[in-house]
Amino acid sequence: MYIIAVLGNLTILFIMTIELSLHGTMYYFLCMLAVTNLFLPISILPKTLSIFWFNSREIDFSAFLALVYFIHCFLVIESGIFVAMAVDRYVAICHPLRDSTILTNPVVAKIGLAMVLLGAMLILPYPFLASWRPYCRTNIIPHTHCEHKAAVKLACTDTRVSSYYGLFVLFCVKAFYIPHLFSSLMHWYGHNVALRLHVLIANMYLLLSPVLNPIIYGARTEQISKWLLRLFTHKGT
Known part of the structure; x- marks a missing residue:
């Protein structure tokens, strides 16, 4: 999944860079989404894979806080880009003659x-709230990545x-992904849910x-799918 995510988003960025017909408002937002989806797994998977491949289960507390910040920051940015893409489609459908003047490049x-x-600003309290608290029980996080909620517990x-600020952030970004909402609510209220289900x-x-x-x-966008079809057809001939 890590390889597919990196290759898929790099492919979208490559196509939008070389294809001039894709230099439009909707494609700029797709490009932003691809960049965010490229950095999100990069901030998660290297440490996760090191646990499984090399049994490297330790991480410095400062590095842990940095990863907590970046993971949740990219999630909020991704949610915001989805909202921007929805606004772009609304303008294109409801004001088709003025969309280029409403959503200009600036x-x-x-x-x-x-x-x-x-x-950046919404997630900034996360590492500060986590760093100011004493941890006298254990230093083991039952997760494969740096989870803010797991550290708080x-x-x-x-x-x-x-807890209240975490719920505020969750609903502030409109809970754009149902498993995210489910995972967050399980942390605060699902005390009887199996740990393996939490991690999964x-x-x-x-x-x-x-x-x-x-x-x-990407692939379902007509222009991008046509470009990919031409690429593979050309290679096949």
């Missing part, structure tokens, strides 16, 4: 910058602020999106 650039700033002090769902909601997005939003 406006698209500002929307992209706003999504990055939203993710190990703290030896009141964690209601982190957490891995799935982080991996499925980068794997499926290039297929759903």
